[in-house]
Amino acid sequence: MQTNILSICYLIGSVSFIIGLKMLSNPATARRGNLVSAAGMGIAIFGTLFLYQPAGTQFNNYGWIVGAMIIGTLIGAISARKVKMTAMPEMVSIFNGMGGLCAALISIVEFGRIAQDNADMHVLSILAGMIIGSVSFAGSMIAYGKLSGKIKDHAFPGQHIFNLVVLFVIVLLGALIILGDNASSIFIFGGILILSLSYGVLFVLPIGGADMPVVISLLNSFTGIATACAGFLYNNPVMLTGGILVGSAGAILTILMCKAMNRSLKNVLIGSFGGAKAASGAAVGEQGNYREISLSDAAMVMAYAHKVIIVPGYGLAVAQAQHTCHELEKSLRKNGVEVKYAIHPVAGRMPGHMNVLLAEADVSYDDLLELEPANEEFGSADVVLILGANDVVNPAAENDPSSPIYGMPVLQVWKAKTVIINKRSMRPGYAGIDNQLFFQPNSSMLFGDAKDVLQQLINQVKDI
Amino acid sequence: MQTNILSICYLIGSVSFIIGLKMLSNPATARRGNLVSAAGMGIAIFGTLFLYQPAGTQFNNYGWIVGAMIIGTLIGAISARKVKMTAMPEMVSIFNGMGGLCAALISIVEFGRIAQDNADMHVLSILAGMIIGSVSFAGSMIAYGKLSGKIKDHAFPGQHIFNLVVLFVIVLLGALIILGDNASSIFIFGGILILSLSYGVLFVLPIGGADMPVVISLLNSFTGIATACAGFLYNNPVMLTGGILVGSAGAILTILMCKAMNRSLKNVLIGSFGGAKAASGAAVGEQGNYREISLSDAAMVMAYAHKVIIVPGYGLAVAQAQHTCHELEKSLRKNGVEVKYAIHPVAGRMPGHMNVLLAEADVSYDDLLELEPANEEFGSADVVLILGANDVVNPAAENDPSSPIYGMPVLQVWKAKTVIINKRSMRPGYAGIDNQLFFQPNSSMLFGDAKDVLQQLINQVKDI
């Protein structure tokens, strides 16, 4: 009876995951979708806690389990509540790593239990869960480090070959455990554990920090698969379906993220451009002539404009200038200027980065233009102010077939009467390529850190 | 070993059904998708034939089975090859009925076998398979009869209530079998069989002939569910997944078909408008003044036009005038006129009806305009010739919120310089509503059967 009800709890859990994911992929229902999944998760977890009957023995250690859950809930809820909007990807990376760690720990315990008997295929599930879980754990920790700026890109020559060798050794040792005798297997298991953790580190270390959202999505998919392995092991359908769903959805999502940046997954993982390499390599290309504009001129032009469109980019996030930007918007409005924001879907370093950033500064959602409406409005704008954006306003995406970003939809800022570009130098952005926009007759540069520049603009505007 | 391989055959079959359906829903891959499903089906069927091992006994009656399959293949392939394009929905209806019959027959045999033991839930699968299969079989036959014009709409007062009562009795008798003793159950079973067949007839009989595509799609979904019941009975995963997939996809497809006509499923099944009722009821509403145009004038206007767009509708199919229409197109082209066809997605009585019709007459696919491109081109057309279309060119869909078709996208023929409408009378079309288009200043009527009118137009155009 108890087991029957538990089965139904699991069924409900699985269905709620499917419906939740479905709802999550539509802006209108996304938030409720998340709650649906959460409710299903709750049913599955509490079902297990109260209804699970171990074969043979009874259910022990309630105290420890509940204690651990309380600790986990407190830490999880508080850190998730406190984290700054812009640090959310880091948070996701950590939580993903925790899932991987959990899978690895389960596999370790189960390996100790099952090593006695030789249930081939169960050992396979355990090994797979351990390896994938460990890779995901170690990789996520590195990704977290990179996002938070604590770890820099590292790569040594031939690292890709080396990584492949490590992977090969892991598989080899795994086969040894499955086929070999049981005496030494515990040591081999330990070896695999260490190698898997190292692989996770080696896998993520050389990838550019800016590509971390893609990597996290991939590791997310890995953790899903590790979860499914554990589901297989326990013949537990909710773990199985949940894990596989996340595994396949995560894989597709990874590909979609790459597509949104007009890159391939291989390109991200092996890194033909972007990150460290680009910053050093393609720094200064052939240049035309660009115009500079003074702070006071810029303030003047904007204060007397009818319509100003602000294009935020990665630089705004770096400078943490979202609040100052909102200030400028308000002073301009006081002068009767219509101000809007044009949001490119891959501006910044994670999808929705700009939305998150501006929401943090309380910019009204109604003032945000998406790509297509924005491109329709630029023509009627007097001034476009670009704050630390570069690739997403690069005309090469439309007119230079040899450009690596060719084909990516961009914000057609050049349609506006005047374009003012704020950045610190003439250095390229994420894609490491030059931007002809800067040299067009209606463009002018306004050098400096976004926050400083904005602050000074505000002062100037107020003085007018 | 044999069973293992059979399992894998079934797995392949299931996956090929999923992939096939997926590909079928995209015009570019649809045809290959159909082949993929067919290949998977072949693997599953031949796998069963050669690898299935009955519990206890051995596999008997190879000769009979193969013989039956050959007969079925011959009849199926020949009739499917020979059928006229425009009779295809009838064909689909028959084949669907055959699937339902097959499910019902299987259930009958299995009931005889299992009646001895009392495996509750198996009896449930058997009963469900039999009931749903019979309904689908009988319903499909009636739908076939209606589509081919052999059966007219029949309804008696209170039929909906009566149908519900029949359904209720079926469920009641079913419960009796599951809960009752086994002695009399064979008679009850026979009763249910007869009632189910009657229900199928009663269910479809009152529905307007024009709504048959929707009904067939629904019955298609039913047969899928009957198949899944048999899959449950035999614990056969390929029947289960195949049946359920068709069941759910068919249900969604039914809803989509209704949506494309801007109606609800309930509306179709209970029939608030359309079919027989509409033709008699709403015949003549308040009328304005319409202009008639003579055959020779119509021929003249078209022969000297730069661009003529033809809008085919249900009337063209009724008159079987597709070939004559293609003739007219050719003679106009000889006069240097640019001729195109504007195809509304729900013109005619099944989705794609016009495409099928014109393809049969060898009209080039490149001359067909879909809804949106057509609406862009009407403005530049000198003449629009409407052949037996009515609802799909009704401006009320755009400007009369009280109209039952309000909200359905229509062909905006009124943008053209001259609109010539061929139909036999001022009677309304499928939706049973008046059409203000006929009374607009740039419209004129050209009464007569489409085939006759077209033939005479051709003669006139040649004389010019």
Place this chain on the structure above:
Amino acid sequence: MQTLLDFIQNNIELFYVVILSVFLGIEVISRVPSVLHTPLMSGANAIHGVIIIGSIIVMGEASPDNYLVLTLGFIAVIVGTLNVVGGFVVTDRMLEMFKTGKKGASKQIKEN
């Protein structure tokens, strides 16, 4: 109630298969252009012809002297084959007409 619960329990994986298939059927179909409605209906119609496997099993398990079952099974195999073969062939013929439809086709692909 208890019987039902036990039944679900014993066939729990089948229930998962059913539920997942339901969702999959819905997802796979839900964005099909209306011109494909008829071929899709016809293709799906062919797929439920997999019921023929049931009739083959019925025949294969019948003893060769049980004429009633043999007759019913024989008919079942015939109509099942009709469903499968006729269904796929008709669908193929319908789709044949779309083969030259590059313009229309590519347009609709973009829409998806």
Place this chain on the structure above:
Amino acid sequence: MQTLLDFIQNNIELFYVVILSVFLGIEVISRVPSVLHTPLMSGANAIHGVIIIGSIIVMGEASPDNYLVLTLGFIAVIVGTLNVVGGFVVTDRMLEMFKTGKKGASKQIKEN
């Protein structure tokens, strides 16, 4: 080979569940607007936190004096809970920001 085939045979329904889930995961996600990529990743991340059930089972089946297992399991439950709770809360916070996005939202709905 034989072992593998037997294994598949014995777990055939699980394989169906796996395969259907794979397709379902792909279908469900494949038309998501890019602004939802990050919340979706985060939501999916929370879902694989269902791994915590495994750690609860490990703890529940461990004998109360097996301190090694208890310690590992204890940590596993903590990190699993972190994954679940943190994941859902972070996702909710991300999505909170879209709540006023009627304009943007309705536009993207039409696109689907």
